[in-house]
Amino acid sequence: xxxxxxxxxxxxxxxxxxxxxxVMFVVFxxxxxxxxxxxxxxxxxxxxxxxxLPENLQFHNYSDAWKQGHIGTAFFNSFYITxxxxxxxxxxxxxxxxxxxxVRIRYSxxxxxxxxxxxxxxxxxxxxxxxxxxxHLGLSDSHFYLICVYIAGGIPWLVFLMTSYxxxxxxxxxxxxxxxxxxxxxxxxxVTLPLxxxxxLTSAIIMFIGSYNELLIAIVLLNSQAKKTIPLALxxxxxxxxxxxxxMSAAIIIxxxxxxFVYLLFQEKVEQGLTAGAVxx
Amino acid sequence: MRIFKKQYxxxxxxxxxxxxxxxxxxxxxVLQTLLDSMFYWKGLSSSVVKEFVGPGNYVHLMTKxxxxxxxxxxxxxxxxxxxxxxxPLGFVLALILNSGIRGKHFFNVAFFMPYVLSxxxxxxxxxxxxxxxxxxxxxxxxxxLSCFTNSWLADPSTNISAVALxxxxxxxxxxxxxxxAGLVSIPNEILESCRIEGAxxxxxxxxxxxxMLRPVVITVVTLVMINSVKSFDIIWILTRGGPFHSTxxxxxxxxxxxxxxxxxxxxxxxxGFIFMFVLLLNVLIRKVSNKDLVEx
Numbered sequence: 101x102x103x104x105x106x107x108x109x110x111x112x113x114x115x116x117x118x119x120x121x122x123v124m125f126v127v128f129x130x131x132x133x134x135x136x137x138x139x140x141x142x143x144x145x146x147x148x149x150x151x152x153l154p155e156n157l158q159f160h161n162y163s164d165a166w167k168q169g170h171i172g173t174a175f176f177n178s179f180y181i182t183x184x185x186x187x188x189x190x191x192x193x194x195x196x197x198x199x200x201x202x203v204r205i206r207y208s209x210x211x212x213x214x215x216x217x218x219x220x221x222x223x224x225x226x227x228x229x230x231x232x233x234x235x236h237l238g239l240s241d242s243h244f245y246l247i248c249v250y251i252a253g254g255i256p257w258l259v260f261l262m263t264s265y266x267x268x269x270x271x272x273x274x275x276x277x278x279x280x281x282x283x284x285x286x287x288x289x290x291v292t293l294p295l296x297x298x299x300x301l302t303s304a305i306i307m308f309i310g311s312y313n314e315l316l317i318a319i320v321l322l323n324s325q326a327k328k329t330i331p332l333a334l335x336x337x338x339x340x341x342x343x344x345x346x347x348m349s350a351a352i353i354i355x356x357x358x359x360x361f362v363y364l365l366f367q368e369k370v371e372q373g374l375t376a377g378a379v380x381x
Numbered sequence: 382m383r384i385f386k387k388q389y390x391x392x393x394x395x396x397x398x399x400x401x402x403x404x405x406x407x408x409x410x411v412l413q414t415l416l417d418s419m420f421y422w423k424g425l426s427s428s429v430v431k432e433f434v435g436p437g438n439y440v441h442l443m444t445k446x447x448x449x450x451x452x453x454x455x456x457x458x459x460x461x462x463x464x465x466x467x468x469p470l471g472f473v474l475a476l477i478l479n480s481g482i483r484g485k486h487f488f489n490v491a492f493f494m495p496y497v498l499s500x501x502x503x504x505x506x507x508x509x510x511x512x513x514x515x516x517x518x519x520x521x522x523x524x525x526l527s528c529f530t531n532s533w534l535a536d537p538s539t540n541i542s543a544v545a546l547x548x549x550x551x552x553x554x555x556x557x558x559x560x561x562a563g564l565v566s567i568p569n570e571i572l573e574s575c576r577i578e579g580a581x582x583x584x585x586x587x588x589x590x591x592x593m594l595r596p597v598v599i600t601v602v603t604l605v606m607i608n609s610v611k612s613f614d615i616i617w618i619l620t621r622g623g624p625f626h627s628t629x630x631x632x633x634x635x636x637x638x639x640x641x642x643x644x645x646x647x648x649x650x651x652x653g654f655i656f657m658f659v660l661l662l663n664v665l666i667r668k669v670s671n672k673d674l675v676e677x
Contacts, residue, residue: 117477129491131506150519192399199395218407220663222611225656226410228639228649252406284391313499315614331501352502363497371558
């Protein structure tokens with residue numbers, strides 16, 4: 101009897117697992133697919149033919165979103181803000197981490213604690229003073245100021261991640277470089293940085309996703325149409341009484357292409373990076 | 382080890398740019414927030430005179446502010462929904478993906494994908510799904526449950542749950558990855574020997590897997606709680622804290638006070654409150670997890 105029942109249970113289990121998996125897959129992916137479908141519809145088709153496919157593909161939704169929805173300007177803004185932010189975050193953080201991890205200086209653990217304490221601090225705790233200071237400095241609605249705040253916000257995480265990585269690099273190569281007469285700069289740029297490539301890539305990816313998606317600080321610091329980043333341009337679709345859903349969907353699809361691209365290209369790196377701090381902390 | 386005695390100028394060149402950025406744009410503003418929360422003033426301009434009120438702003442929030450406790454309650458509600466739904470969901474997904482199914486990679490990507498999208502775009506998508514004529518209601522009508530259709534984001538009895546579900550949807554894949562990393566570290570021999578001893582799947586999960594994953598569970602619970610306190614984007618896009626403040630959370634209320642209602646002092650106090658709340662959660666969890674380590 102028992103011998104007989106076991107395979108039946110097995111089959112049942114597999115059936116349940118398969119069913120759960122299928123339902124979950126639909127729940128997680130269908131919203132994205134629906135958005136993609138709606139982005140090709142005419143406005144009247146959205147409610148009239150809810151579950152159906154569009155009769156004709158309305159590619160002009162995309163060009164409309166790009167121009168009328170101001171996604172084009174925002175896309176450009178977000179892109180260059182993100183690239184500059186990411187580059188400076190990595191340069192500044194790797195220099196600090198290098199000193200903490202590889203150069204013996206006094207109080208380096210105090211320095212490490214001071215910087216990485218920022219990991220625990222929610223961004224809300226800097227918002228009001230940062231906004232007020234922008235007004236004082238005459239830098240409201242300034243990309244430069246926004247980038248500075250973004251860079252500062254990324255340093256705690258990166259120093260945390262990079263320091264522990266650099267500490268794990270064996271020191272023999274660096275010692276050899278010292279004997280060969282390398283200075284601090286050469287040792288950093290020729291030995292430590294090349295050896296840290298994996299963590300630099302991880303850092304670049306998580307900081308790219310983070311700044312590209314950031315909304316709250318951008319809301320507070322930017323206000324003119326020409327300066328808006330992608331999340332701001334998207335949030336402008338809220339509030340109209342008669343939302344043009346195909347246009348909005350096209351804007352959403354355009355806006356998620358860069359992050360999806362990065363994710364699909366570096367899938368494991370992205371997952372490791374985004375969960376790295378969590379597992380270690 | 383490597384000692385660079387006479388290289389202090391060089392070391393300064395390495396440290397200063399980052400430290401100045403971090404200090405001026407992060408550390409100082411944090412201190413400023415904590416200090417400012419002890420003063421009262423109005424408006425954003427520089428010429429205002431700040432009046433020292435000690436804990437006055439905090440007292441005002443807790444005794445006179447009409448929406449502070451509402452916001453606090455909603456924040457705790459978001460936290461609770463995430464703990465009750467998102468954590469088990471992430472765990473179950475991880476269990477399934479770890480059970481040696483075909484197409485693991487494919488499902489992994491599908492479940493994690495929402496997490497890399499911006500909360501703004503996710504919330505916009507869900508605005509469409511929650512629309513009175515949107516997917517949820519269309520689906521209910523399709524399966525003959527049209528009596529349950531609702532204006533999900535407007536109805537004060539459902540809107541905060543609707544908001545919470547979007548957060549659950551977006552973050553479940555993230556928790557799944559955390560759980561998966563833990564599951565992989567459990568050696569197969571242990572699970573195998575349980576099976577040989579005659580333990581059923583549920584016994585293996587509850588008696589062996591979950592206890593062994595304790596550190597991961599603690600990490601996940603901490604993260605979920607802290608992220609709930611910090612969440613702003615989804616709520617802001619879905620409801621702006623409305624209608625009539627029914628979905629107000631701490632972060633949106635801080636924003637409203639600070640930037641729309643010209644009460645920056647009160648807003649700063651909410652920020653101070655969020656800061657201390659998150660810090661408290663961090664310390665609490667660290668204590669619990671340390672105790673955990675001692676037990677082992």
